[in-house]
Amino acid sequence: MNRRSFVSSMMAAGFLLMVPASFASARDIKYYHDFSVTDDALKPLERDASWWRERLDDDAWGILFQEETEPAHSSPLDKQTSKGSYVCAACYLPLFSSDTKYDSGTGWPSFWAAHEAHMGTKTDYKMFWPRTEYHCIRCGGHQGHVFDDGPEPTGKRWCNNGLALKFIPEGEALPGLRG
Known part of the structure; x- marks a missing residue:
């Protein structure tokens, strides 16, 4: 040789x-909470936008079901550092563990990994170039966009709207799935 x-x-x-x-x-x-989600619970919900509108405030509804974006640095969840779980603010499906959260410097809560079976994706062209938008697989609520500029070990940045999430601290029970 x-x-x-x-x-x-x-x-x-x-x-x-x-x-x-x-x-x-x-x-x-x-994962800080035991969540056993059956395949049935991951099936898309048959709810129209008015059903969700009655259960969410205007800002959260606009982000989740009108695909709006909250202003950068406006969410307290961006600076949240406690251990726990992040669930969809609409249907309460667990989406992220606090162990995957990091400060991306963007002004939105960011994670290097998600419960990917709990997410659906589509291509978004609103900014003229294609981006990958992700939604809660259960309720269809818009969460944010995933980019390939995150830290190891995945290299992903799941950039989320804070109003699309609810933080459940370690030691507090997860809410039951809604919808």
Whole structure:
């Protein structure tokens, strides 16, 4: 084996040793609440916008069901650092663990991982270039956009509207699913 082959082999082996570690930290997210959600609970709800309008304030309804965006730095959840869970403000489906939250500097609550089975995505062209918008899989409530500029281990930034979430501290029971 010549020197170039040896160096290439060592670099490939080093890369393979690093990959499982980065996946393990994404897989081993700590969840602060026991939530058993059946497949039935993840089916889209058959509710019209007026049903949700009666249950949410104007700002939350506008964000969740009219796909509005709250002003940057306006949500107290952006600076929330306590341990717990973030649930959809409309139907209360768990969406994020506080262990995946980080300060992205954008002014919106940001997470490097989500309960992805609880999210639906679509392409959004409102800003002229395509972005990936995500919604609660259950109620269809607009949460935010996911970008590929987040930290390791996923490289994702799930950038969320604070009014689209409700924070449930560790030790407090999750609310029952609504809808």
